[in-house]
Amino acid sequence: MTIMLSALAFLGAGMLDYALLGYPGLLMYAAILGSVALFYSLLLFVLATCTLLTWLTLSGLLVPHTQVLSWFDLIFVFIILTVTAMSVYLMVKDMRNLMKVLHQENIKVKHSRVKIERLAHYDLLTGLPNRVFGEQLYLQQLNYCQEKQLQLAVLFLDLDNFKPVNDALGHSAGDILLSQLSSRLNSCLNEQQHVIRFGGDEFLFLVPYEQSTDSLTVLANRIITETVKPFIIMLTQLQISGSVGIAVASADDDEFSVLCRKADMAMYKAKEDGRNTFRFYDSHMDQANVDKFNLLQNLRSAINSRQFSLYYQPKISLRSGQITSVEALLRWQQADGRFVSPTEFIPLAESSGLITELGAWVIDEACQACARIRRQGYPHLRIAVNLSYVQFKNGQLEHVIKQALQQAALPASSLELELTESLLIDDDDFIKRQLDALSTLGVTFAIDDFGTGYSNLSYLRSFNATTLKIDRSFIMSLCQSERDEPLVKAIIQMAASLGLKTVAEGIEDAQTAQLLTQLGCDEGQGYYWAPALPEQSILTMLNTQP
Structure with a gap:
């Protein structure tokens, strides 16, 4: 053109x-x-x-x-x-027209930005500030408290028994409960206090207060009261509870993450003390966590370097006085000669999963020790090993036991596995199949600490148990408490009627041993005869028995 x-x-x-x-x-x-x-x-x-x-x-x-x-x-x-x-x-x-469209798009972008910022700062379900925005609120509250000469506390609420709600009624019911609860929790606070949904069924409260902690106690009790009140969800009345931990910001320690961790520790202390209550943080909780962490690191190292040993406590026939079997007990001796209590490291090994490797070593070592003792002229000696529920999780327990028996050239009947009622309560077909396979192999089972759990007789029928071990809590006061004797007698008679052998733990004197014999108990173990001993001491005891 x-x-x-x-x-x-x-x-x-x-x-x-x-x-x-x-x-x-x-x-x-x-x-x-x-x-x-x-x-x-x-x-x-x-x-x-x-x-x-x-x-x-x-x-x-x-x-x-x-x-x-x-x-x-x-x-x-x-x-x-x-x-x-x-x-x-x-x-x-x-x-x-293009500019008009661009302007409209710009408005949409601004609205989207506002929505994104809200999603980034607020919980979609409850409408409460989320953890990210909660940290900003904490810094604002901290500055406010410093200006007004106030203290700032963090209250950490964790719901008790919330998982069954989701399991029974579905997650939608759980969401409704959390939404209703958030409204209740908001009603507990004034304009200077904030509640944050920290995650899942956890809530965090930012509470300015004056010098006295009485107001925190009142607020914690009110939070627990609101949590316990019944909920009506899907035409069903639900009731839960909550545990609260309280931590106070100090001049030397006012970081949000640190304060949340302290409140969390105090909350777990409240759960340990029975739940549906509150606890204040103190430095002993921190030290306990540090000790637990250090113990876990040492435990890993000890397993790798085989720092453990097995001691053996004899089980005595109350009629003949002969040693019928020994129970393998794990011991961990430190370089200074001190022993770490199994009540300290066994639960830690279970929670960390290390018990699987450690338990396999115990089974192998116990079978080897039993074989050595049997070769010394005691061919009928049997050995008992305690099992943890964690050892069943990977499905390798049968293989581990078979391999240990084969390497030690032991018959399966020489090995008795002691199971706690807490393991049997878990209605898990996976565990049952493994126990059935071990029973078919020829291994026998004993129910340990009988009487302290649910004491459900169906366990004995389901798991082919051959022995009941009466918990030491009934035995140690048997001659002092008139209430224990009828209970112990009933357990012994029930076991006899089911064709089960009874073993009493914690016998410490001749009077208790004699009374148990009269009641019909088959075997006993305890300090009256011997504590847990090294292998050579067990051999000496076997050689000197009547």
């Missing part, structure tokens, strides 16, 4: 030709619709054409063909100007 207009100008009136009126429109099109290079190229071409027309005309090389003005010329100019104006108008209109 530019070339056409330029040609018309060369053939017509030159610089005075009406065709040049189209140049501005073309330049506008090029500026709006074309690239930068196209626009500047076209502008240079137009300027060059105008310059060339002027030079040629002034030099006499180009003679313009001027015509007498007529109405046709006016119409031609009108057409050029109208087309140019309409084109510019349409382009500007499109640009205005």
